[in-house]
Amino acid sequence: MSGETDLKILLQHMEPVLNSGEYVFCKVGHLHEIPDIEKLVFFFREKEAITVVLEKAVAEKWNLEYNYVSSWITLSIHSSLEAVGLTAAFANVLKHEGISCNVVAAYFHDHIFVAKDDAEKAMGALKAIKAEQ
Secondary structure (H helix, E strand, C coil): CCCECCHHHHHHHCCEEECCCCEEEEEECCHHHCCCHHHEEEEEECCCCEEEEEEHHHHHHCCCCCCCEEEEEEECCCECCCCCCHHHHHHHHHHHCCCCCEEEECCCCEEEEEEHHHHHHHHHHHHHHHHCC
16 A cells, blocks of 8 residues: 555645635436536445535536535645544544534545635644644
8 A cells, every 4th residue: 555654744744735616515316417527526426326526617517406615625645545543633623623524535645625614724724733743
């Protein structure tokens, strides 16, 4: 498995990056309902439906319903899928700021979706983790 597993190193070297745009979570019954799968940030198949995450403007163009507009933050350190404690560390910091987060662990990085209005506050809280190390 590639990527960093040491929590101290992860926290010392993680750099949160605020991606531009507004993102929404929508649900569809089947992927064939999506006009262009390349426009998705990601999708996840659950028993009830398929969750798709994409830019708000695209969801509106496709007439997909949503009720949560978020910002997307990428932690720019290559964290291992086997790393222990990273999610707990940043979720705890965000919790103390009253910020909810929706987390996606991908192969190279962790990605955090926070309410659009909380993006700058979340960035400050995440940057503070590094300063505390």
